[in-house]
Amino acid sequence: xxxxxxxxxxxxxxxxxxxxxxxxxxxxxxxxxxxxxxxxxxxxxxxxxxxxxxxxxxxxxxxxxxxxxxxxxxxxxxxxxxxxxxxxxxxxxxxxxxxxxxxxxxxxxxxxxxxxxxxxxxxxxxxxxxxxxxxxxxxxxxxxxxxxxxxxxxxxxxxxxxxxxxxxxxxxxxxxxxxxxxxxxxxxxxxxxxxxxxxxxxxxxxxxxxxxxxxxxxxxx
Amino acid sequence: xxxxxxxxxxxxxxxxxxxxxxxxxxxxxxxxxxxxxxxxxxxxxxxxxxxxxxxxxxxxxxxxxxxxxxxxxxxxxxxxxxxxxxxxxxxxxxxxxxxxxxxxxxxxxxxxxxxxxxxxxxxxxxxxxxxxxxxxxxxxxxxxxxxxxxxxxxxxxxxxxxxxxxxxxxxxxxxxxxxxxxxxxxxxxxxxxxxxxxxxxxxxxxxxxxxxxxxxxxxxxxxxxxxxxxxxxxxxxxxxxxxxxxxxxxxxxxxxxxxxxxxx
Numbered sequence: 001x002x003x004x005x006x007x008x009x010x011x012x013x014x015x016x017x018x019x020x021x022x023x024x025x026x027x028x029x030x031x032x033x034x035x036x037x038x039x040x041x042x043x044x045x046x047x048x049x050x051x052x053x054x055x056x057x058x059x060x061x062x063x064x065x066x067x068x069x070x071x072x073x074x075x076x077x078x079x080x081x082x083x084x085x086x087x088x089x090x091x092x093x094x095x096x097x098x099x100x101x102x103x104x105x106x107x108x109x110x111x112x113x114x115x116x117x118x119x120x121x122x123x124x125x126x127x128x129x130x131x132x133x134x135x136x137x138x139x140x141x142x143x144x145x146x147x148x149x150x151x152x153x154x155x156x157x158x159x160x161x162x163x164x165x166x167x168x169x170x171x172x173x174x175x176x177x178x179x180x181x182x183x184x185x186x187x188x189x190x191x192x193x194x195x196x197x198x199x200x201x202x203x204x205x206x207x208x209x210x211x212x213x214x215x216x217x218x219x220x221x
Numbered sequence: 222x223x224x225x226x227x228x229x230x231x232x233x234x235x236x237x238x239x240x241x242x243x244x245x246x247x248x249x250x251x252x253x254x255x256x257x258x259x260x261x262x263x264x265x266x267x268x269x270x271x272x273x274x275x276x277x278x279x280x281x282x283x284x285x286x287x288x289x290x291x292x293x294x295x296x297x298x299x300x301x302x303x304x305x306x307x308x309x310x311x312x313x314x315x316x317x318x319x320x321x322x323x324x325x326x327x328x329x330x331x332x333x334x335x336x337x338x339x340x341x342x343x344x345x346x347x348x349x350x351x352x353x354x355x356x357x358x359x360x361x362x363x364x365x366x367x368x369x370x371x372x373x374x375x376x377x378x379x380x381x382x383x384x385x386x387x388x389x390x391x392x393x394x395x396x397x398x399x400x401x402x403x404x405x406x407x408x409x410x411x412x413x414x415x416x417x418x419x420x421x422x423x424x425x426x427x428x429x430x431x432x433x434x435x436x437x438x439x440x441x442x443x444x445x446x447x448x449x450x451x452x453x454x455x456x457x458x459x460x461x462x463x464x465x466x467x468x469x470x471x472x473x474x475x476x477x478x479x480x481x482x483x484x485x
Contacts, residue, residue, distance in 0.1 A: 052478040053471070179310065180348070181322035191334040198393060199335040199386055206336050207297070220405050220421040221428045 023048060026087040028119060051088055052123075060127065060138045060150050061091055064162030067125045068135040072097055078128060082117070090119035129155055298343075306347060307354045319367055324374035327381040335389075342382055349375045414441040414449040 018032050025046045029036035040046075061067060061081060068078045079093035098115040105111035126135040129152045136152035138159065143149055150159045177183055195202070204211065300306060313319050330338065352372045359366040387403075394400050409419040419439070428434050441449065 050474065050477055053474055175322075177322065178320050187325075187329050188332070190332040191337050192332050193334065196393065196397070197335075198390060199339060202335040203339045216425075219424045219427050221424065221434070 025049060026085065028085070028090075028092070049088070054089060054122065057140065059086070059122075060140065061122060061125065062161060064165060066128050067091065067093065068128055069093070069096060069120060069125055070135070071124045072120065078133070085119065088119070089122045091122060091125050092117050092119045093125075127152070127159055129157060130159060131155070131157055298340075307351055309351055309355065313367075317367055319371065321368060321371045321374060325378040325381060327385055330382055330385045331388075335386075338382060338386060342379070345375055345379050345382070349379065409439045410441055412438045412441060412445070414445045414452070 020031055021042070023045070024031070025040060025048075027036060027039060029039065031040070061084060063081050063084055065081045066078055067081060069075055074096045077096055079096040081091055082094045083092040084090070085092070095115070095117065097118045097120055099118055100113060100115050102111035103114050127138050127150065128134065129136045132155070134154075136154045138150050139153055140148055141151045143158070150161075151157070152159060197205070309319075325341075330341075333341070349372070352375060356366050356369070356372065390403060391401075394403060404420055406418055406420040408416055410416050424431060424434075
């Protein structure tokens with residue numbers, strides 16, 4: 001692996017990783033999508049929104065949780081969290097706090113009329129106690145084993161984390177390997193024996209390549 | 222890695238898009254990894270020794286160079302499909318999405334031997350070539366590439382493999398030589414007075430015979446010396462200003478989102 005090529009790829013990856021200005025206004029669209037680029041072009045300067053600084057340890061809502069809305073149009077309703085946008089302290093619920101818009105219009109056709117969810121701030125939303133299904137305040141506490149869990153302040157019951165569902169819909173337990181996939185046993189099989197040989201030396205030994213020639217004299221400066 | 226553009230006309234190309242399953246590893250490699258690779262390497266060694274001995278005897282015979290013996294000698298694996306190796310399995314041609322597994326993680330790669338990593342590198346490289354061919358052909362046909370995340374997975378696997386190999390090399394070098402870096406270099410000062418890590422390059426001639434290298438100035442002229450101090454002061458000022466700005470913003474936000482306003 002030539003050092004020059006790795007530096008070039010490092011440069012390319014730096015360019016590929018899109019950098020956003022410090023006053024970029026994060027929206028519901030992911031910043032690298034075309035929709036976000038259309039709404040937030042680099043020249044656009046919008047009024048600054050102040051986001052309450054919430055530490056990563058204090059954030060208690062996860063995708064898949066059931067939460068209740070405390071204020072807004074759908075006050076008092078419970079719903080599942082579909083998306084969490086940490087930059088703006090936003091939580092988007094499935095099918096709640098919706099407004100209606102047309103999508104996919106072209107020419108004369110006005111498009112499909114769909115309900116699109118608006119994001120809610122974290123402080124307008126609380127987690128629900130799973131036993132009595134009432135909204136509660138949440139605290140992070142440690143169990144006897146030392147595990148950090150969310151505990152409802154009112155009842156003292158632990159609120160379990162929702163089962164993590166992948167966005168591509170794959171369930172690891174039901175996965176069938178394709179012809180190009182390595183089986184789990186082969187992947188985890190240990191073949192490494194530490195030795196004082198470099199990769200090149202070991203491979204040359206295995207392939208019986210004898211390199212007798214003296215390397216040409218070169219100067220490093 | 223530049224995409225490989227297929228310029229000639231085959232029926233397969235004209236028919237449908239080639240779609241690919243991701244490479245974690247192909248079945249041939251699986252067999253090689255689980256069963257001992259002794260037979261494989263024996264074949265490879267025979268091929269190599271034959272190649273070298275023949276070359277010494279008849280160097281410039283063009284007929285001999287074009288014979289199949291030479292092509293076989295280039296392969297060390299059992300795959301001999303020629304240009305078909307740039308295309309996916311025929312059952313994936315024309316599919317809109319192709320199923321692909323998870324990429325290799327660095328943790329999984331660290332338990333593999335150097336020989337396995339060497340083989341895996343070339344398997345991943347070939348799969349990347351396949352996916353890049355597919356991507357280019359999709360661009361040419363102005364159609365979406367089926368499952369482009371496969372390319373990202375392969376690239377990540379390759380990057381992680383490289384990380385693992387460099388880790389091992391670094392550990393060995395530190396142990397045996399005590400050198401932190403594989404590539405020599407040193408701190409030097411350029412014409413603008415800035416100190417930077419100059420990485421050495423490999424040259425065939427010593428520095429005192431290299432006229433272009435001698436023209437390079439790794440010292441600051443005397444009229445540049447005052448500006449070094451000024452730029453240092455500027456840097457320190459900007460650092461302190463940045464830190465002060467951060468603390469000021471934190472205080473402002475704390476005041477804005479204090480407990481008193483939250484309860485109101």
